[in-house]
Amino acid sequence: MGSTEDLDYPQIIMQYSNGFLISKVMFTACELGVFDLLLESGKPLSSDAIAAGLGASTMGMKRLLDACVGLKLLAVEMTQEGALYRNTEISNIYLTKxxxxxxxxxxxxxxxxxxxxxxYLADAVREGRNQYERAFGVSSKDPFGAMYRSDEEMLKFMAGQNSVWSICGRDVLAAFDLSPFRQIYDLGGGGGALAQECVSLYPNSTVTIYDLPKVVQVAKEQFVSPEEHQITFHEGDFFNDSIPEAELYILSKILHDWDDDKCRQLLAKVYNACKPGGGVLLVESLLNEDKSGPVETQLYSMNMLVQTEGKERTAAEYSKLLEAAGFGVIRVKRTGKLYDAVLGRK
Amino acid sequence: MGSTEDLDYPQIIMQYSNGFLISKVMFTACELGVFDLLLESGKPLSSDAIAAGLGASTMGMKRLLDACVGLKLLAVEMTQEGALYRNTEISNIYLTKxxxxxxxxxxxxxxxxxxxxxxYLADAVREGRNQYERAFGVSSKDPFGAMYRSDEEMLKFMAGQNSVWSICGRDVLAAFDLSPFRQIYDLGGGGGALAQECVSLYPNSTVTIYDLPKVVQVAKEQFVSPEEHQITFHEGDFFNDSIPEAELYILSKILHDWDDDKCRQLLAKVYNACKPGGGVLLVESLLNEDKSGPVETQLYSMNMLVQTEGKERTAAEYSKLLEAAGFGVIRVKRTGKLYDAVLGRK
Structure with a gap:
């Protein structure tokens, strides 16, 4: 950055402007099932075979595959039969269904x-509010009403969150020794992937997923096996309904959806419900104290502007919210991955 | 790539999935005029002052500015008055209007x-054709009819292409010594930025911009000064109308819009019109011969799928098209920037 060469030709600006092309190439290869087909096939395939297998055009598929090779999501080898494509290890692990x-x-x-x-990011910045109205024609006033505007959208959101916990869940739960807490409520626990990580990591715990009735319904039907006896459910709206007593409350990616007032309301309710000696675990992506980074978290804070009423916060901001609700002995642990952990005790 | 650490936590996949967020943060800061305001102000400004100056929300602007700092498009310094933002050199040069x-x-x-x-990339790959119909409700059959679906869209496209030539134009025109060619036609020359680079680099040349009548109209009114006596205009459709005699024809980012048949048709017409001893200069982003890269060009080839009837090609593919039309002594020059040059002689 800043060298004469860079100033003469702005590589960084070109990389940034190509960002959405890169995202969409990867998303599209996933959506069309390229990585799944290559995994199932068990051997490298030609572009024509992949196009035929997925019902796609040969001209479009060839270019998509080559772009995936450029992005190192696929590998190619030239053979007598022509170019044959296969998954990279990363794709096998993370991009197959x-x-x-x-x-x-x-x-x-x-x-x-x-x-x-x-x-509609420019509109979000101008107006300081989320953009469901412009993007999807639904009211922007109730973010979860908008996000769960159809059963299909709700399911996509829940499945998406589960993906996140499949790679980040264990680290945030292992950030502190949670074994003293047996009775755990996962408030807004959605599809249950974090709850499942929790009972796996802490075999003496039971986790109750507290979420809206329609979310609980789908979690039971599609995500959490009835065999999983350590996980139970509680249907409710944690802003308007009561919160039962427990030893530990997990709020993972909840506070970042709401403004400070709503966070204070919720944490006060949690504090009142919490057993003495219990605690609350916040799982969030933490901004640096001077908000200078990490850039991923800054980007997600923009996303909170576009999709919610909230924002990403610094560790000090979360600590202040916890203290205002009465929690003490606040400890912060950065995991080195995308989501971090903050533990407050009653 | 491929280390145990990468396999445990897929940084590359997260970077790719954040790509569109990065693009949109940069695009939005441009659109709202952040870089322009900071340039005009001549001194660092607070987030509140920038929000007020641009009529944006304070909460949205603060986050946008911090994300731009994370992306190194802005710099921030902490003062007694709080955080003050200023442009980086790159932003001053490339992101101000x-x-x-x-x-x-x-x-x-x-x-x-x-x-x-x-x-609609997934649809483009499935169907092997451009997606104007789904994206903008206009027919996908005539790409330039769709791209120029309103005067405003045509103007945005022309201004955008001019931006590209302001940083890549000189290199592609200097790739070969074009001084022997005095009479030059820039076929599809649009807003004229490449023509202007050409007469500046080759002061003895005259360049005629050959483009559709409505494009020529706008180029004369908005982009090319009437004082610029070395640049003239010719209104026409180079597929359906005649192409006048000249010494050199420039086809910059033209062949990549069309399939091989259309390219052969056009090059045959150009060959017939070309003076003996004259030539044709193709300006395109060249794929490696095995199509393994460069990744930018692979991405642009996907874009050609989504927006046109064409694709990006290798140097050998362009040479073959030129030879089929009768051109010889074909020379290829990679510039190291985004666009390269191929010269064929009659």
Missing amino acids: SSPKSQYHIMMYYSNTVYLCWQ | SSPKSQYHIMMYYSNTVYLCWQ
Whole structure:
């Protein structure tokens, strides 16, 4: 940055302006099932075979595959039969639908919902509010009413969040020793992937997923096996309904959806419900104290502007919210991954 | 890539999925006029002052500015008055509207037209054709009819192309010594930025911009000064109307819009019109011969799928098209920037 060469030819600006092309190439290869087909096939395939297998045009597929090679999401080898494509290790693990660490669902949520919301980023910055009205013609006033505007959208969102916890869940739950807490409520626990990580990591715990009735319904039907006896459910709206007593409350990616007032309201309710000696675990992506980074978190804070009423915050901002509600002995742990952990005790 | 660490946490996939967020943050800061205001102000400004100056929300602007700092498009210093933001050198040169090297217009074209077309990339790959119908409700059959669907869209496209030539034009024109050619036709020369680079680099040349009547009209009114006596205009459709005799024809980013048949037709007409000893200069982004890269060109080839009837090609593919039309002594020069040059002689 800043060298004469860079000033003569702005590589960085070109990279940034190509960003959406890169996102969409990866999202599209996922959506069309390229990585799944290559995994199932068990051997490298030609572009024509992949196009035929996925019902796509040969001219479009060839270019998509080559772009994926350029992005190192696929590898290619030249043979007598022509170019043969195969998954890279990263793609096998993260971009196939069947992998335990699959990011497929969060990609689809980004590609089909978030991408369109971001078309209206300039309006979001001008107005200081989310853009569901412009993007999807639904009221911007109740963000979760908008996000869950159809069962299909709600399902996509829940599956997307589960993808995230499949790679980040264990680290945020292992950031502190939570084994003293047996009775855990995961407020807004959605599809239950974090709850599942929790009972796996802390075999003596039971986790109750507290979420809206329609979310709980889908979580039971589609995501959490009835065999999973350590996980139970509680239907409710944690702003308007009561919160039962427990030893630990997990709020993962909840406070970032709301403004400071709403966060204070919610944390006060949680504090009142919490057993003495209990605690609350916030799982969020933390901004640096001077808000100079990390850039991913800054970008997600823009996303909170476009999609919610909230923002990403610094560790000090979360600590202040916790203290205002009565929590003490606040500890912060950065995991080095996207989501961090803040623990407050009653 | 491929280390145990990468496989445990897919940084590359997260970077790629954030690509569209990065693009849109930069595009939006341009659109709202952040870089222009900071240039005009001549001193660092607070987030509140920038929000007020641009009629934007304070909460949205603060986050946008911090994200731009994370992307190194702005710098921030902490003072007694709080955080003050200023442009980086790169932003001053490339992201302000008034700069001679401004990329503002191509950013706006990307942000408001191309971004929406790419929402339908999966459909483009399935169908093997452009997506104007889905993105903008206009027929996909005539790409330039669709691209120029309103005067405003045509103007945005022309201004965007001019941005590109302000940073890449000189290199492609200097790739070969074109001084022997005095009479030059720039076929599809649009807003004329490449023609202007050409007469500046080759003071003995005259360049005729050959383009559709409505494009020529706008080029004369808005982009090319009447004082510029070395530049003239010719209104026509080079597929359906005649092409006058000249010494050199420039086809910059023209062949990539069309399939091989259309390219052969056009090059045959150019060959017939060309004076003996004359030539044709193709300006295009060249794919590697095995199509393994460059990744930017692979991405642009996807864009040709989404927006046109064409594709990006290798040097050998362009040479073959030129030879089929009768051109010989074909020379290829990679510039190291985004656009390269291929010269064929009659």
